[in-house]
Amino acid sequence: MEAEGRALPAPARALERVGRAFVRGLDEVGFAAALLAESLYWIVLGRRRDQPVRPAPIFQQMTEIGIAALPIVSVLAATIGVMLSIQGIHTLRDFGAESQIVLGVAISVTREFAPLIVGILVAGRSGSALAARLASMQVNQEIDALRVMGINPVRFLVVPPLLAMGLVVPALTFVAGVLAVLASGLYVGAVLGMSLDAYVEQSLAVVEVGDVLHGLGKSVLFALLITLVGVVNGAGVEGGAEGVGRVTTRSVVHAISAIVLADMVFALVLAT
Amino acid sequence: MSAAGAEAAPRGGDTACAAPAEPVIEVRELVTHYGPREILRGVSLAVDEGEIRVIMGGSGSGKSTLLRHMVALERPTSGSIRLLGQELTALSARERDRLLRRVGVAFQGGALLSSLTVLENLLLPLREHTDLDDRTMRIMARMKLEVVDLAGFEDLMPSELSGGMLKRAALARAIVMDPKLLFCDEPSAGLDPVVSASLDELILRLRDALRMTIVVVTHELESAFRIADRITVLDRGEVLLTGTVGEIRASENQRIQDLLHRRADDTPPDPDEYMRRLTGAAAGGREVRGRR
Numbered sequence: 001m002e003a004e005g006r007a008l009p010a011p012a013r014a015l016e017r018v019g020r021a022f023v024r025g026l027d028e029v030g031f032a033a034a035l036l037a038e039s040l041y042w043i044v045l046g047r048r049r050d051q052p053v054r055p056a057p058i059f060q061q062m063t064e065i066g067i068a069a070l071p072i073v074s075v076l077a078a079t080i081g082v083m084l085s086i087q088g089i090h091t092l093r094d095f096g097a098e099s100q101i102v103l104g105v106a107i108s109v110t111r112e113f114a115p116l117i118v119g120i121l122v123a124g125r126s127g128s129a130l131a132a133r134l135a136s137m138q139v140n141q142e143i144d145a146l147r148v149m150g151i152n153p154v155r156f157l158v159v160p161p162l163l164a165m166g167l168v169v170p171a172l173t174f175v176a177g178v179l180a181v182l183a184s185g186l187y188v189g190a191v192l193g194m195s196l197d198a199y200v201e202q203s204l205a206v207v208e209v210g211d212v213l214h215g216l217g218k219s220v221l222f223a224l225l226i227t228l229v230g231v232v233n234g235a236g237v238e239g240g241a242e243g244v245g246r247v248t249t250r251s252v253v254h255a256i257s258a259i260v261l262a263d264m265v266f267a268l269v270l271a272t
Numbered sequence: 273m274s275a276a277g278a279e280a281a282p283r284g285g286d287t288a289c290a291a292p293a294e295p296v297i298e299v300r301e302l303v304t305h306y307g308p309r310e311i312l313r314g315v316s317l318a319v320d321e322g323e324i325r326v327i328m329g330g331s332g333s334g335k336s337t338l339l340r341h342m343v344a345l346e347r348p349t350s351g352s353i354r355l356l357g358q359e360l361t362a363l364s365a366r367e368r369d370r371l372l373r374r375v376g377v378a379f380q381g382g383a384l385l386s387s388l389t390v391l392e393n394l395l396l397p398l399r400e401h402t403d404l405d406d407r408t409m410r411i412m413a414r415m416k417l418e419v420v421d422l423a424g425f426e427d428l429m430p431s432e433l434s435g436g437m438l439k440r441a442a443l444a445r446a447i448v449m450d451p452k453l454l455f456c457d458e459p460s461a462g463l464d465p466v467v468s469a470s471l472d473e474l475i476l477r478l479r480d481a482l483r484m485t486i487v488v489v490t491h492e493l494e495s496a497f498r499i500a501d502r503i504t505v506l507d508r509g510e511v512l513l514t515g516t517v518g519e520i521r522a523s524e525n526q527r528i529q530d531l532l533h534r535r536a537d538d539t540p541p542d543p544d545e546y547m548r549r550l551t552g553a554a555a556g557g558r559e560v561r562g563r564r
Binding site: 049050051133136137140141142144145146147148149150151152 | 375
C-alpha cells in the first residue's frame with residue numbers, strides 16, 4: 001500500500017493523507033464509544049462478574065484530579081471573573097449601562113466560562129497524566145500483565161478515572177463559578193461602589209436553575225471527553241518512551257479541541 | 273475456582289515418569305497473521321505436567337507470539353490451544369479470566385505495576401480474586417517473596433529494583449496465586465551471567481518445590497540447556513524439532529546447528545523479496561524480474 005502511495009502525484013498523496021487521518025479519527029471515535037460502553041458495563045455488572053469497581057482508586061483519583069487542582073482553579077476562576085468585569089464595564093460604559101455587568105458576568109460565568117476553564121485545566125493537568133500513565137503501562141507490558149492476571153484493564157484502569165472525573169469536574173466547575181462571581185463582585189465593588197452583598201444578591205437573582213444545570217451538564221460532558229481522549233491516546237501508544245511523550249501532547253490538544261467543539265455544539269443544540 | 277472443567281485436567285500422579293492422560297498445554301496447527309504476514313505457520317506442541325519446556329528460537333522466530341497466544345493475549349487465525357484441559361479459543365471472556373487465575377506469567381521486563389510497591393503488586397491478584405483477609409494475603413505474598421529471595425524488598429517501588437530483582441519480583445507475582453502452570457518470557461535476557469544462572473536455579477526450584485509446569489521462552493542457549501526437560505525449537509513460525517537437550521544437540525538439522533553454533537543464517541535471500549525491498553514497489557519488482 002505504502003509502496004503504491006509513493007508513486008502517486010502530490011495532490012493525490014495529500015488526499016490520501018487526509019483520508020488516512022479521517023479513517024484513524026473515526027477508528028478512535030469508535031474505540032472511545034466502545035470504551036464508554038464497556039465502562040458502563042463494568043459499573044453496572046462488575047460485581048456480578050466478580051470484578052467489582054472498587055471505591056478506593058476512585059477516591060484517590062478524585063483527590064488527584066480535584067483537590068490538587070483547587071488552588072489553580074481558584075486563581076484562574078478569580079482572574080476570569082475580574083477580567084470579565086473589566087471588559088464588561090468597558091463595553092457597557094458606551095451605553096451607560098455599567099450596572100448591567102452583574103447580569104453579564106453571572107450568566108456568562110455560570111453557562112460558559114466556569115465549565116470551559118475547568119475543562120481546559122483538567123485536560124492539561126489530568127487528561128495528559130492519564131494518557132501518559134496508560135501509555136507507559138502499555139509500553140511496559142503492564143496492561144498485558146493485568147490481562148493475564150484475569151483483571152480487566154477497562155474495569156481496573158478506565159472506570160476509576162472516568163467516575164472520578166465525572167464527579168470532580170462538575171464540583172470544580174461549581175467552585176470556579178462561585179469564585180469568579182465573588183472576584184468580579186470585589187472588582188465591581190471597587191470600581192462602581194457596589195457592595196459585595198448587593199452584588200451577590202443580584203447575581204443569585206439573575207442566574208436561573210437552568211443556567212446552573214447548563215454549566216454543570218456541560219462539565220460532565222467535558223469530563224467524559226477528557227477521560228476518553230486520554231485513554232484512547234494512551235492505549236494507542238506506539239514506539240517506546242518517545243511515543244509516550246507524543247501521545248501525552250496529542251491527548252491535551254485533542255481534549256481541548258474536543259471540549260471547545262462540544263461546547264459550541266452544546267450551545268447550538270440548547271439554544272435552538 | 274469452580275469453573276467447569278477445572279478438574280478435567282488430569283493430575284497425572286506424583287511420580288515424574290507417569291505420563292498424564294492429557295497434556296497441560298496442547299497447541300495444534302496454530303496459524304496467525306499480523307496483517308498479511310504469517311507469523312506462526314501451523315505450530316503444534318504438547319507440554320506434559322511437571323515439565324519444564326523451553327521454547328527456543330532467534331528473534332523473529334515467532335516464539336514471543338506463540339507465548340502471547342498461549343496466555344490468551346492474542347487470538348489465532350486458526351488452530352487450537354488447550355490449556356489445563358480447556359479450549360482457549362472457545363472460552364467466553366469470563367471463563368478465560370477464571371482459567372487465567374490458574375496460570376502465572378512472568379514478563380520479560382517484569383511488567384510490575386509501576387505505581388505500586390513490590391508487595392502491593394503481589395497483593396493485587398490476591399485482592400482481586402480471593403476473599404482472604406488482609407493479614408493472610410500479606411503472609412502469602414511475603415512467602416512468595418521469600419521463595420524468590422526478595423524478602424525485605426517488599427516496600428520498594430519497581431523502579432528501585434535492579435534488572436534481576438525485577439524478574440524475580442515478576443516471578444513472585446506470577447506464582448502468588450499458586451498456579452499449575454507458569455510462563456516465563458526471556459527470564460535471563462539482559463542479565464549478567466551470574467544473575468542469569470541464579471534465575472535458572474530459581475526456575476528449577478519452583479518446579480520442584482511447587483510442582484508447577486513451566487514454559488520458558490528464551491533465546492539464551494546456555495540457560496535453555498540448563499533448565500529444560502524438553503526444548504521446542506521454533507524457526508520462522510514453524511517448529512523445527514522438539515526433544516530433550518541431548519536430542520537437540522544431536523540433531524543434524526542445519527538450522528538447529530546454526531542456532532547452536534551461533535552461525536549466521538547463510539540461506540540465500542529470496543531475490544524477488546530483495547528487489548522489492550530495494551525498489552520499494554511491488555510492481556517495480558516484477559518489472560525488474562521481467563527484464564532480467
